[in-house]
Amino acid sequence: MASTASSTSSSGYGSASSRPAMTRKTIEAYFTAGTVMRDDDDHNTRCQSNIFSVTIDWVEGASDNLGRANAVLDPMKSRFAERCSAAGRPVTALANVDWFADAFDSSGGGWGSGRQLRKGDIEVQMP
Numbered sequence: 001m002a003s004t005a006s007s008t009s010s011s012g013y014g015s016a017s018s019r020p021a022m023t024r025k026t027i028e029a030y031f032t033a034g035t036v037m038r039d040d041d042d043h044n045t046r047c048q049s050n051i052f053s054v055t056i057d058w059v060e061g062a063s064d065n066l067g068r069a070n071a072v073l074d075p076m077k078s079r080f081a082e083r084c085s086a087a088g089r090p091v092t093a094l095a096n097v098d099w100f101a102d103a104f105d106s107s108g109g110g111w112g113s114g115r116q117l118r119k120g121d122i123e124v125q126m127p
Contacts, residue, residue, distance in 0.1 A: 025058035029073060029101040030115060031080040031126060033091040041120055047084035047091055048115055049126040058103075066104060073099045076127060083124040 031049040038045075056068045077097040084091050091097060100112070117123060 020060045020062070022057050022059050024055050025103065026053050026055045027069065027101045027103040028053055028112075029069075029099050030112065031073075031077065031097055031099050032115070033081065033084065033097040035084065035089040035091055035122075038120075043118065043120070045089060045118075045120040045122075047080075047087070047089045048117065048121065048123050049080055049083075050123060051112055051115070052126050054127065069101060069104070073101075080124065080126055083126070084122065087122050087124055089120075089122050 028051050030051045033047050035045045035047050054069075054072050056065070056072050058065055058068070077094060077099075081091045081094050081097055102112070
């Protein structure tokens with residue numbers, strides 16, 4: 001019986017010479033998190049960061065680009081939470097801090113449109 005093994009590697013690119021090269025890519029990102037409610041709040045308030053740039057390792061078309069972005073952005077979450085607290089709006093939990101980046105938006109544009117600030121929301125500067 002003939003072998004049915006594929007010559008494609010586990011990364012899906014085949015031989016090493018056919019894999020896209022790793023480059024550095026600058027992406028735009030921002031953090032957002034719910035904050036601890038105050039007695040005078042009439043809605044769930046948020047702390048958000050400005051949109052800022054970071055540079056990550058990038059392989060065009062690779063599924064692990066998100067993991068490389070996580071490796072750069074996740075360590076910044078605690079600094080973001082500290083800045084929210086210092087501005088008077090502590091986040092509910094570090095686990096509730098999310099980040100969004102233009103490179104991973106599948107909505108067809110307007111990836112930063114969810115950043116509108118409402119009464120009681122605050123914006124902190126990152127990175």
